[in-house]
Amino acid sequence: MKRLTLxxxxxxxxxxxxxxxxxxxxxxxxxxxxxxxxxxxxxxVKKCKMCHKPQYSAWLETGHAKTDLLTDAEKKKTECISCxxxxxxxxxxxxxxxxQCEACHGPGSDYKSPKIKSKKKWKADRxxxxxxxxxxxxxYPTEGDCKRCHKKEGNPNFKAFDFxxxxxxxxxxxxxxxxxxxxxxx
Numbered sequence: 001m002k003r004l005t006l007x008x009x010x011x012x013x014x015x016x017x018x019x020x021x022x023x024x025x026x027x028x029x030x031x032x033x034x035x036x037x038x039x040x041x042x043x044x045v046k047k048c049k050m051c052h053k054p055q056y057s058a059w060l061e062t063g064h065a066k067t068d069l070l071t072d073a074e075k076k077k078t079e080c081i082s083c084x085x086x087x088x089x090x091x092x093x094x095x096x097x098x099x100q101c102e103a104c105h106g107p108g109s110d111y112k113s114p115k116i117k118s119k120k121k122w123k124a125d126r127x128x129x130x131x132x133x134x135x136x137x138x139x140y141p142t143e144g145d146c147k148r149c150h151k152k153e154g155n156p157n158f159k160a161f162d163f164x165x166x167x168x169x170x171x172x173x174x175x176x177x178x179x180x181x182x183x184x185x186x
């Protein structure tokens with residue numbers, strides 16, 4: 001009888017340990033599934049233009065600024081709005097129509113902060129300021145980023161896309177500033 005009781009206790013302990021391990025594993029998996037990346041909110045081009053007036057004016061001259069490119073039917077298609085609508089502001093869920101700054105540079109709620117984007121900080125240590133802005137969500141777009149939208153698949157109005165030719169048209173101000181700026185002496 002003592003042996004049977006001892007085996008029952010050991011078996012019960014084994015079941016408790018096994019169940020505990022299973023619960024621990026499930027909890028770990030649940031935590032990994034719910035791990036959220038830092039989410040930045042969209043602020044809209046009007047916030048960008050407060051500090052970037054020349055860039056804003058140049059953007060207004062591009063096709064990215066046009067909000068009337070889609071028909072009413074296209075405005076209901078995910079494949080169309082995924083490129084022609086930038087996002088929504090979290091505060092008032094205002095839809096940001098057109099290809100605004102944040103469509104390429106990422107939602108700006110955190111990197112637009114004066115703590116990060118002050119001219120003083122950028123002049124003092126450009127590399128550190130750039131790193132802080134990137135950590136706060138700023139994206140420096142690459143050709144691959146542009147080709148997420150400028151691609152033939154799913155685009156009935158596709159026009160051949162040449163990144164080298166198009167980038168200066170979208171970032172005309174930066175190109176003009178670079179031409180005017182004398183080369184740095186070493």
